[in-house]
Amino acid sequence: MEGKDNHFALAIDIGGSKVAYALIDIQGRLLGSIDKRAVPFYENGVASSEGLIAQMHPYIEQARLRPGTFHGIGMGLCANVDLRTGMVVLAPNLHWRQLPFATLVTEAYQLPVFISMDVRLAALGEAVWGGAKGVKNFAWVTIGTGYGGYFFLDGKLYDGRHAFAGNFGHIPFDEVTGYPCGCGLKGCIETYVSGPAIARTGQAAVDASRSPTLKRLAGKGRVTCESVFQAEAAGDPAAIEIIEQVIRLVAISVAGLVNTLDLDMIVLGGGVTHGSPDFVSRLDRRSRCFLMTEEAKRELVVIKESFPNSTLFGAAANVFMSQGVFKC
Incomplete structure (x- = not known):
């Protein structure tokens, strides 16, 4: 009261x-x-x-x-x-x-x-009042305008030496031919899985005449992340391929965090996770394919953020x- x-x-x-x-x-x-x-x-x-x-x-x-x-x-x-x-x-x-x-x-x-x-x-917020309350070791992962997150280890926030922990979106996936990243590197995983990256890949599919559905949804404008998810839901092959690639790359990244830090939970947030109703469950299943131990495959909990x-x-x-x- x-x-x-x-x-x-x-x-x-x-x-x-x-x-x-x-x-x-x-x-x-x-x-x-x-x-x-x-x-x-x-x-x-x-x-x-x-x-x-x-x-x-x-x-x-x-x-x-x-x-x-x-x-x-x-x-x-x-x-x-x-x-x-x-x-x-x-x-x-x-x-x-x-x-x-x-x-x-x-x-x-x-x-x-x-x-x-x-x-x-x-x-x-997730540790104090959300779905991760009482969890000793978890990563909060956001997929939105960017890709990254933060760690909660041994019951407290892990800040690292300079409080810059959680920049796992800036691990280069393709440093030779990849896209330039705002951080100054090239080919960071963020440039493949973020909302703007999904929109860019969708636009490339339209420009290559690979997706009439996306072209129709975009109209006279540019392709958006939301329209790629809409096209995927409509069964568009190019959009399905784009989202599946995003899920695969994030799954590899998330599994890498679990394999490295032996985490109990992954909490997923950001606009991209709301792109389709089953995005989190699909990512959960795919992530387990890349986990190192049977214990992790059996015990890891993957949830959506408790509040937006x-x-x-x-x-x-x-x-x-x-x-x-x-x-x-």
Whole structure:
């Protein structure tokens, strides 16, 4: 029950084009609804940190007026973040480099701010309130605009030396003739399995006159990831081949994580996993073909993310844990 003894935080998920805001309490309950706004950009394509900070104002005021204890702000970004300082080291979609964003927000509102990578917080959200609650060793894997994730090992988040763990989407699959990747490498698996990669492969099929279904679905526009899944559902051979290849490559990648880290569970998220109703179950079956031990084949659990806004829930959990309100 909500009241003066309720503890809550403002959770913010800053994506490449949208920002999501939500108040979440210490029980993992959403207080109200999730509000989404556009990221403000300058004309040169750089996201406006000042605009984002101003955009937060009504949500912070709402939190301050609410009964209970407001513990501060938790933020997740698709970026490399220095967890010690809150410095955004690199956020390609926002065109930020070395921006002390957490400090700027703290100075503007005189509130504690806890900032982290979105994939890290998504894993935390699943560990605290999702399907991975109580699981000691799992990987949170997202297939969407990119491909990557984060690790939860021995009952806690695994950050690695520089808190850049989970970039398994940037293991080169074909470094010689592969596609250029935004990370600077060539042929990364992300360039074959992400949503934009699926759309690109589908467009190539249309350009080669291999898929009349995709051509019809695209109309006068470009092929999208969604239209490739629609064409697959309609029985289009080219689309079926594209999605099967995506599942095969992700299955190899996921099995590699399990074989390396001896994981108990894989939690799958991201828009691509929602492309077809049976995507996760197909990926589950295919992954087991590449597992090394019979124990892993028998015991590994593969599930879909518990909630589509796991980064927000993880952002709130990060606030409570950072302040010692509870432990994972």
